[in-house]
Amino acid sequence: MKTSSKFFRGAVAFSITIGLFMFLLSTIDFVKVLAVLKTADCFFLFLGFFTLIFGNLLLDAFRWKVILQYLQYPVSFKEALFIKIVSTVLISSLPLKSGELSRLVYLKRLKGIPYSKTTLSIVAEYGCRIFTLFFCLCIGFVWRFFENQQQGLTVDLSHSSLILFSLCFFKWDMDSATAGRWEEQCRAAFQNNFQEFYDLLKNKIVLLATLLYSASDIMVFYWLARSLSLDIPVSAMLIFLPIILVISCLPFTIAGLGSRELAIVFFFQPYAPPEFLWSLGILYSVAEFALPFFIAGTVTAIFSDKMINFFGEQKSKTEITHE
Numbered sequence: 001m002k003t004s005s006k007f008f009r010g011a012v013a014f015s016i017t018i019g020l021f022m023f024l025l026s027t028i029d030f031v032k033v034l035a036v037l038k039t040a041d042c043f044f045l046f047l048g049f050f051t052l053i054f055g056n057l058l059l060d061a062f063r064w065k066v067i068l069q070y071l072q073y074p075v076s077f078k079e080a081l082f083i084k085i086v087s088t089v090l091i092s093s094l095p096l097k098s099g100e101l102s103r104l105v106y107l108k109r110l111k112g113i114p115y116s117k118t119t120l121s122i123v124a125e126y127g128c129r130i131f132t133l134f135f136c137l138c139i140g141f142v143w144r145f146f147e148n149q150q151q152g153l154t155v156d157l158s159h160s161s162l163i164l165f166s167l168c169f170f171k172w173d174m175d176s177a178t179a180g181r182w183e184e185q186c187r188a189a190f191q192n193n194f195q196e197f198y199d200l201l202k203n204k205i206v207l208l209a210t211l212l213y214s215a216s217d218i219m220v221f222y223w224l225a226r227s228l229s230l231d232i233p234v235s236a237m238l239i240f241l242p243i244i245l246v247i248s249c250l251p252f253t254i255a256g257l258g259s260r261e262l263a264i265v266f267f268f269q270p271y272a273p274p275e276f277l278w279s280l281g282i283l284y285s286v287a288e289f290a291l292p293f294f295i296a297g298t299v300t301a302i303f304s305d306k307m308i309n310f311f312g313e314q315k316s317k318t319e320i321t322h323e
Contacts, residue, residue: 020258032275048223055216063209088296128210133242140238240267
């Protein structure tokens with residue numbers, strides 16, 4: 001039953017992804033999109049991908065290392081980076097971010113870290129991330145206000161908020177069954193670790209690393225836009241990128257493909273022609289999904305070897321004990 005349910009969800013996500021791309025193809029000439037992509041400035045593309053590697057990989061791994069160290073379960077930066085890179089494959093492939101469970105299993109099996117502590121570290125990551133995205137959103141609105149575009153600000157605010165809240169409500173409705181199964185465990189975990197969670201949200205190093213991580217997302221998008229010679233206001237990026245990141249995380253499509261591109265075309269339509277925006281969406285999907293997935297894929301074999309060796313050792317120890 002569970003297998004058929006997962007297959008059905010995967011089929012639905014695949015169908016929606018294809019449907020979104022078909023919609024884009026029906027409204028935008030893809031030949032023009034390819035022509036725009038050919039004009040991309042390689043220097044700015046390099047800056048964007050370099051910023052991605054620094055922010056999404058190194059900073060993210062450093063932040064998680066600090067969180068685990070605060071919880072008194074330290075791991076090396078190399079180990080944190082390794083786990084983060086490899087878990088990207090499973091997080092991108094499995095629905096509802098269930099690939100995050102790979103981090104729990106790995107640290108429990110190889111480091112003896114309790115599931116509750118690893119779960120707390122992951123929840124703290126997402127909590128800080130949500131806070132910083134909301135902070136960027138607020139800065140964007142204030143920036144827009146001081147650009148003397150108060151009328152545009154009001155439209156953006158109402159329009160964006162309605163879309164964001166409706167999507168979040170839809171996601172909550174889809175995940176209600178899953179949430180119900182985990183509600184009791186999560187409540188117990190937070191009762192026991194709420195103070196640690198609260199302290200982590202106030203940790204200056206964790207917050208600074210998360211702010212830099214969010215800033216790197218904006219910088220990646222900025223450099224990619226520059227590579228296509230697009231002049232998109234930074235205030236618009238601060239307002240709409242957090243919403244686009246939330247939309248791309250929703251479990252409607254495969255790894256946010258289709259929804260990410262469509263959201264970029266929709267939100268930034270006042271600033272560029274649609275073929276340029278779709279080209280920007282493709283480059284952003286390469287930066288946010290394809291490139292990290294490729295990097296993670298190159299070390300997945302190493303991760304698998306470590307787990308196989310570990311379970312082999314555990315099995316040998318068990319057999320020796322029984323003898």
